[in-house]
Amino acid sequence: MSAATRARRSVALVLAIAGVLAMVSLSRLRWRNPDAEAAELRLSWRIPAPSERSCRPPTEAELEGVLPHMRPSEVCTDEAIPYRLTVLLDGDTLRSGPVARAGGRIRAITVYERFVIAPGDHRITVGFAPETASAAEAVAMAMDADVAAAPGDVILVATDDTGRLGLSEGR
Secondary structure (H helix, E strand, O other): OOHHHHHHHHHHHHHHHHHHHHHHHHHOOOOOOOOOOOEEEEEEEEEOOOEEEEEEOOOHHHHOOOOHHHOOOOEEEEEEOOEEEEEEEOOEEEEEEEOOOOOOOOOOEEEEEEEEEOOEEEEEEEEEEEOOOOOOOOOOEEEEEEEEEOOOOEEEEEEOOOOOEEEEEEO
């Protein structure tokens, strides 16, 4: 092995160790709000794209030119179910409106919202549900919790392992 190869391997090893040490040290940092005088409420979760499927028999025009063994017995379309997010802080509405989906097709719904809040004791109410009554089997989530927010704290509302909304507080 040449000296140049040994030098390259040594540099690569040192960089890899430095990268791992940097990652370990950064993972120990606490969530802090950049505004040291205020607290922050963050909502962050993602759910699979719920949709409503409707199927019908194909029309003659749709079957025209299709080989007999390739003809579908039914034609189905999926329509995205619209969702509404409502966030209340001590009974005051921070947000109430539809959740926009990213992309042109049916995609997962991703929620990421940030609100600057005053330090102190608060009651947080979050509702996330389909806007249409016909989507009864779609995922709906709600959370109602009391929190104590100190200056600089970040309160995170996210889904837990069971798919329910829960709180995480960082200091």
